[in-house]
Amino acid sequence: MKTYPSVLLAANRDTSIPMALAALIALVVFLIDALTPLDIAIAVLYVVVVLLVASTNNRAVTVAATWGCVALTLLGFVMSHEGGYLNGAAARCLVSLVAIGTTSVLSLRNQAAATTLQEQIQLLNLAHDAIVVHDMNDRITFWNHGAEALYGWTAQQALGQSIHQLTQTSFPVSPEDIKDELLRTNRWHGELQRVRRDGRVVAVSTRAALWRDATGTPRAVLATNNDITRRKEMEARVQRQQEELRSTIDAIPGMVWSSSGDGTLTFINRRWTDMGVTLEEGGSGADVWSAIVHPADLPQMQSAWRSAIATGASFENVSRIRTGTGAYRWMHLGAEPLRDEAGAILRWYGVNTDIEDRKQAEQALERSEAFLADTQRLSRTGSIATHFPDASMWWSDESYRIFEYSREVVPTFDAILARTHPADVATVRGAFEQAKVGAALVDVKYRLAMPDGSVKYVHYVAHLTRPQSGGTEYVGALMDITETTLAQEALARSSAELAHVTRITMLGELAASIAHEVTQPIAAVVACGGAALRWLNRPTPELDEATRSVTQIVRDAKRAGEIIQRIRAMAKKRDSVPAPVALNAIITESAELMRREFEWHAVEVQWDLDEPSPEACCDRVELQQVLINLLMNSVQAMADVSGPRKLRIATGMFDPGHALVSVRDSGTGISEDNADRMFSTFFTTKSEGMGMGLSICRSIVEAHGGRIWAESPATGGALLQFILPIDDGRCHEQ
Template sequence: MNDASHAQTQRTSHIDSVDRHDFEQFLVSALHAAGADRGVVVTVADGGVVVVASVAEDELSSVPVPAAHKELKESIILEVLGSGQGRVISGAPRSIICVPVPFPDRPKAAVYLEIEGESVSSKRLENLEWLASTFAASLAKTNIDKELRVVREEAARVERELRLNLDMIPALSWVGGPSGELEEASRQWLDYTGISRDDALGMGFLASFHPDDVQKVIAAWSVLLLEGKPGGVEARILRHDGEARYFMLRAVPLIGGDGKVRKWYGINTDIDDLKRAEFELAKSQAVMAEAQRIIETGSWSWDMVSDVFTCSAECTNIVGLPSNEITFETLMERVHPDDREMVAEAHGRALEGEELNVEHRFVLPDGTVKFIHARGRLIYDKSHPRAYIGTIVDVTEARRSEERIRSSLVEAQRAEASLAEAQKLSHVGSFHIQPSKAASMWSAETYNIFRLDPAEPLTREAVMARLHPDDRERIGRDFEKALNERLPWEAEFRLLMPDGSVKHVHCVTRVEADLEQEPEVFGAIIDLTDRVNSDEALRKAQADLVRMNRLTAMGAVTVSIAHEMNQPLMAIVTNAATCLSWLDREDPDLNEAKDAAERIVREGKRAGDVLLNVRNMARNSRPSIAIVNINEVVGDVLTMMRSELRSRQIGASVSLSPTVAPVRGDKVQLQQVLLNLMLNAAEAMVGTELRRAINVTTVDLGSHLAVRVEDNGHGLDPIASERIFEAFFSTKAEGTGMGLAISRSIIEAHGGTLSARPLASGGTVFEFTVPYTRGKHEPETETA
């Protein structure tokens, strides 16, 4: 190909897409409309004018050629193409008319006509311009229709491929409408969620989300619909089996030519593993950050070129200096004087290439001493040292912990020795049993309790042989049951020693193990022999204590008892003398003597009753449970207290309920309680200026009776009132503190209560109750 043809080809390549047939038809119409005998359609290519189509004497040609070959006035064509305005040039022998063809999306073009021997009117120019404009518009529409048809065909093809690709994408993909409704979902989406296509369309897809995330998805989806921009949100999607996993929901809009959203394309990517990894990473980072804070590690660096020393925030916190004051010199000044030489030597070796690794003491500005572990090394630039970097760690607490551990080890050894001694002193042994391994570990005291040799192998047979024959089967059975059921167990049993003596022990065990693991038994055994042997002595001592309290109370009314005995004795003497005087008469008056003798008998019986009460109160006898009339108990105690009350100038009043029924109890013990309460009441009124009075009342309360002793003394001390029933507590300097404690124990042994309360008018009321063992109206009967 020569240069001319190559240039021609280059200049016409831009009109290859134009339909030449349309150009030719237009040119013929223009030629006829203008009455021309020759015409061409021209365009510009690479700065030159090229003929696209031509007609002469009804012969069409659509072979593009340069305008020069057609002998056209190229200057006129370029002027019309440049200005966009048609031109007419009239002359002889030929006139020329040239108008632009206004293609909206094509290169500039013009129609060029030659008319033989006549001038051209403006009307003809206007017609040609209209024809050119109509042709340009028609050609543009034809091209647009073609393009639209191609676009529609391409869109249909793309939609078919998209629907196919939805099922090919290895993810949960979907297509949504402009309003956010679901229009299509991939097979993977339907299979994963277990929701049918019909149920998912529209807004039914919301059922695939975890209930706690639905509102979040709706809110995020609403924002995307409003803004019409790509976006996404993280949410949990429920799998068909109910498992919820995190997904990243990503949606991208398809925007139409009018700027509105036509569709939404989305894909849901499973990020559950990523979320879990993020959670673990965040947790690890938090742990690491906390660990760095806890271990108190700081970093430092010295740029040896610029001589700049930098220190991290934790480093400044450790050394207690602001960062702008920290230099190598200031840090060395804070090193403990005893460690300074060692630290300087360590840094010197590090600057010669060794690694710094030194621990020393550091003195803070406030005088506090810390232990610091410093590490560091040189950083080289090529072969020259560039920087010196390192870390410091506050190991103060570690050093103190080491010291505490050493102290704790010593204390633990002491505690172990103390525990062994304590077990020996308290007769408490411990043991650990692993039944599956037939292994046992006993403390020294456990061996001592069983009287087994620690040097001998510890076997189950040896242990069982120590159990008393009468307890062996029961203890073996109960222990095995507790072990099998993993339950705590405790029991008391006897041990039969080789010398025939018997020990009483109490054993407590606890089983530690999961159901799948082998059990381990931890236990303790307590030697109760001394306690059991002392129980009887304790009971005897308690009985003696009660009797001592009784004798103490009796001692307080000894004078009154003597006075009470004096009255019937004096009456007996007087009546005896009277009787003798009546008998010594010449004529004895037997009737008067008889009356005197009868009075002697009455007074003697009265003295005998007083002595009987005193003897019963003083004797050391076991409780005697019998039918007791509480009103008689009150009368007996008042008889013993009569002279005591008279000597203290205390009035006594009694109100005995006639409906009070007898109760079962020990009459002497009930007398002791009432005597104690009346003595306390009498002593509570010492020093009072009011008329002193004690009121004793018996009350029937239905299911039980009550006895109240009321005084108008100083009343109860609020602090002492909480402790008056405690053993050995007394508000009197000469008191033993046992009277009220013993009285309460007696009443509680009868199934009743003993209490005290202050009176609003001053004074105190003590009240004890005793229940009826039967219904109120059922007679109490003594049992043999």
């Protein structure tokens, strides 16, 4: 192995010097042998010439040089003896020829071996792998072109150097362990890190073989090195990508898994282990699904999984999965197959997504929808959503029930009109037109004419919204107010009858005052009639005086008739008829009916009537009932007062839209305990009272769109006030 460098050097040496030296030696030997009388075997020195020529490693030139040396030997022998051939000279000539021939044969054999060796070296240089030979002291004895390319040092620079010092070798294990394995097995394979001449670190895969001589003594190590730097970089990159992929898969908010074509789980991500699930659960080959799926959901899940495996269709299932705490959570199980080119399923990839919150929300929504449906059914309130500009609609189940349509009917405005009472069609169309132009609120009450001939009363209220999808949308409630409307009508009739009874009762209480008011004009009529007769029965009738008496009779008769007419109006059962009413006039009339009570109880009436008189839109008789009731309560409140009894009646404007009427007395006032209950039904402070008067007053006032209240001024007494909407033309329209 140590001859490899000399062979390489000989192969690369310049041949001109040996050839010139050989020619010079041949010339000197020939001259000495041919021209000098030396009786020695000078021709033997031609061996040097043959060796010098053979060092050029050129077989043909060596053969030529050998024959040339033979020729020169014979020529020199002839020239030096001139035909006298002695046995000794011939013997010396023969020895020289034998030496030249032997040297030539050996040189040619050595050339053949060197040529073979050089060809082998050239073959080694053709290898892409780096081939390095070093002795047992790590000294480099062979360095091929692959090693030059890999490490950057030439053979001349590397030969004789320590391989590990030259390349700064980093070992995966200790060098002693590697050497021990070489000596034990004659082989070693592993990966090393080395430094190139340019300082770049390379990773090499090394295969080393130990060469021993004939005696078994370790002599050298032959190592082949492959540059695996890029492969290691790719492996590191792939490893990083795999780690990143694994981290990504582990970070996915779901239980990622894969299985073989037959459905056996082969991979699960960290989400499974976080939930206390491993592939080893139940033993090798165990059905993990049966261990983690809720028993109630397992049969359906397994059936769906087996069907997907058998058909190759996508796998979809919703089941409860057991967590590490033992609790079950709803999850969506899904998987898709991976197929080869022939369509055969290689494996399945799936993910289990936690839908517990969504499931809870769905269940809550279902409960909410059920509650809403029950609430709508109980309250008889349906929902209607209308989207513009296409006027598409959505009805709730209760809306279908109110309209008495089946669920197959498409909600439309025409379907609503088909159920609308003919008299209310214009009202409904008007509300729809308001919605089309974008009114903020739609509020309409109308009737439905049902197929069986019945009539329903409904109230629709909707407000405007702006959905993200564009356009405008109204979300509204359709309320079936049939029973409420009928009940209100019945209540109104009952209230009217109660008010009528109350008026009759009130007239009974005012019987003395009424009798006094009627008696006065009748007595005046009788007196004036007697006077008129006397004026006419005189010898000379006094026609002027008689005319004045008759005029007074007509006036008092009219007054009596008006009193009786007002009494009959209060006593008559009739519907409420709103009309423009001058408040000052109705107050004066009511006070006239109460004049006897005022005189009897020594009540001083003070007037503070606004001029011109405010006009309110109300029913005249019902307003008179309110006024008389308030005046009667004030008189009764002052019955036990020993001091002055003053009653102040005033009118005025409460605000631009309402007229104010106030009645203030100097009675005992209103206690704090009774202030909030004065207008409540059946509440009274009188021992024989029914507690209906002020309650009916409140109902009448509120039915006219007004408000009534009571106060207790600091100066004493009670102050009762009510407001009514002023006449703005509505009474004339009615």
